[in-house]
Amino acid sequence: MIKPIFITKVMLRNYKSIGYCDVSLGKLTYLVGANGSGKSNFLDALHLVRDALSGSLDNALNERGGLSEVRRRSSGHPTHFGIRLEFSLATTGQPGYYAFTIAALAGGGYEVLTEKCVIQGAGKGTFFQIDRGRLQGSSETVFPAVTADRLALVAASGLTAFRPVFDAFTHMGFYNLNPKLMRELQKPQEGRLLKPVGENIASVIGHLERLAPDRLTLVQQYLQTVAPMVHGVERKQVGPMETLEFRQDMVGAKHPWRFLAQNMSDGTLRALGVLAALFQGNRDYSPTLVGIEESETALHPAASAALREALTRASEETQVIVTSHSPDLLDDLNLSADALLAVVSEGGETRIAPLDPASCDAMRQRLFSAGELLRLNQLAPDPAALAAQQQRQADFFGEIEG
Numbered sequence: 069m070i071k072p073i074f075i076t077k078v079m080l081r082n083y084k085s086i087g088y089c090d091v092s093l094g095k096l097t098y099l100v101g102a103n104g105s106g107k108s109n110f111l112d113a114l115h116l117v118r119d120a121l122s123g124s125l126d127n128a129l130n131e132r133g134g135l136s137e138v139r140r141r142s143s144g145h146p147t148h149f150g151i152r153l154e155f156s157l158a159t160t161g162q163p164g165y166y167a168f169t170i171a172a173l174a175g176g177g178y179e180v181l182t183e184k185c186v187i188q189g190a191g192k193g194t195f196f197q198i199d200r201g202r203l204q205g206s207s208e209t210v211f212p213a214v215t216a217d218r219l220a221l222v223a224a225s226g227l228t229a230f231r232p233v234f235d236a237f238t239h240m241g242f243y244n245l246n247p248k249l250m251r252e253l254q255k256p257q258e259g260r261l262l263k264p265v266g267e268n269i270a271s272v273i274g275h276l277e278r279l280a281p282d283r284l285t286l287v288q289q290y291l292q293t294v295a296p297m298v299h300g301v302e303r304k305q306v307g308p309m310e311t312l313e314f315r316q317d318m319v320g321a322k323h324p325w326r327f328l329a330q331n332m333s334d335g336t337l338r339a340l341g342v343l344a345a346l347f348q349g350n351r352d353y354s355p356t357l358v359g360i361e362e363s364e365t366a367l368h369p370a371a372s373a374a375l376r377e378a379l380t381r382a383s384e385e386t387q388v389i390v391t392s393h394s395p396d397l398l399d400d401l402n403l404s405a406d407a408l409l410a411v412v413s414e415g416g417e418t419r420i421a422p423l424d425p426a427s428c429d430a431m432r433q434r435l436f437s438a439g440e441l442l443r444l445n446q447l448a449p450d451p452a453a454l455a456a457q458q459q460r461q462a463d464f465f466g467e468i469e470g
Contacts, residue, residue, distance in 0.1 A: 074356045074387045079152035082140040084109040085418040090457045096383035099391045101411030106418025107391035111359045113151055115242040122238040125219050135178045147172045152464045157232050162188045167464045179216040184465045194229045236356045244361035245341035247334040253309040260353035266341040270310040274303035280350035287343045293374040294339045299324045335367050346382035357387040364394040372396040399439030405431040410449040421449035
């Protein structure tokens with residue numbers, strides 16, 4: 069059974085290079101744009117939500133250089149940034165949204181100006197609103213103490229009503245895989261969720277070996293399609309450390325030879341990391357959303373079709389967002405224009421919107437694939453959609469539009 073889309077809409081204000089953004093997401097979304105256009109900043113806004121809830125807001129900001137590096141720099145010197153995520157809960161199908169704005173304080177501090185969580189529409193179900201550390205209203209008769217320097221959803225997760233929202237956001241995974249770290253010997257770690265650069269890949273493969281061997285088989289099948297000489301991979305104990313061991317064909321050998329991760333190419337390791345991120349769900353843990361940076365990096369163009377198929381298959385169970393500037397990855401006439409968001413930088417500010425009507429028509433009539441349009445520099449955001457975003461200046465804390 070196909071799960072409903074988790075995050076249905078993302079609204080951002082003054083986040084890094086993004087002045088404003090108001091876009092809908094599908095079960096699989098490609099963010100397409102040139103290097104430096106701001107694709108990574110969009111994903112990082114979602115990543116910050118995950119980090120701030122699973123750890124602390126202070127650590128999430130500090131890991132990004134502090135509030136001054138997170139809020140957008142401009143001649144207007146905005147003093148705050150905001151994130152609003154509209155969602156549909158997989159467990160119940162209930163719609164809702166979670167939004168907050170973070171404001172700068174004199175002397176370099178910050179506060180959560182407003183934070184609001186609504187499930188099943190304003191005035192119809194469960195909600196809370198916090199302004200500067202003070203509870204303004206809640207559907208619950210008892211609400212935990214909150215402070216202005218932390219997100220209240222962390223404390224509210226102790227309440228049955230808000231736990232599904234907290235779990236959904238903290239179960240998101242974001243990846244910019246680093247083959248160098250994947251290649252090194254690793255300390256045994258928890259393998260439920262792959263870490264952002266793949267630094268616990270051996271533990272994740274071991275976790276799948278124990279709890280979801282069918283998933284590991286799927287990963288290995290796709291890996292062999294991407295890298296035909298590789299016949300499998302498994303976790304390998306090396307003293308107190310661990311690594312990966314690959315089985316690979318060698319000319320003249322009757323059986324595949326075995327090689328540790330330190331001997332494998334960047335492309336093979338990145339491909340394994342992407343596949344592990346996509347198919348890491350098991351009975352113990354399953355991500356609600358997977359965001360991957362430049363999934364095609366270091367891969368041979370011929371592997372793009374297999375990677376594209378893996379992305380599509382994974383999106384049937386887990387929402388997937390991918391950043392890309394690869395024509396090869398998008399070179400498929402069956403790829404819907406609705407799955408793409410165009411990202412451009414205008415005057416140093418990131419703009420994100422669905423494709424313009426001409427590009428959509430060309431794809432729907434199967435005259436050009438998205439990859440061919442990208443090669444022709446014809447994948448552009450819809451000017452009308454961008455204008456509408458700017459004019460709306462959506463109420464971050466208003467009701468969900470029907």
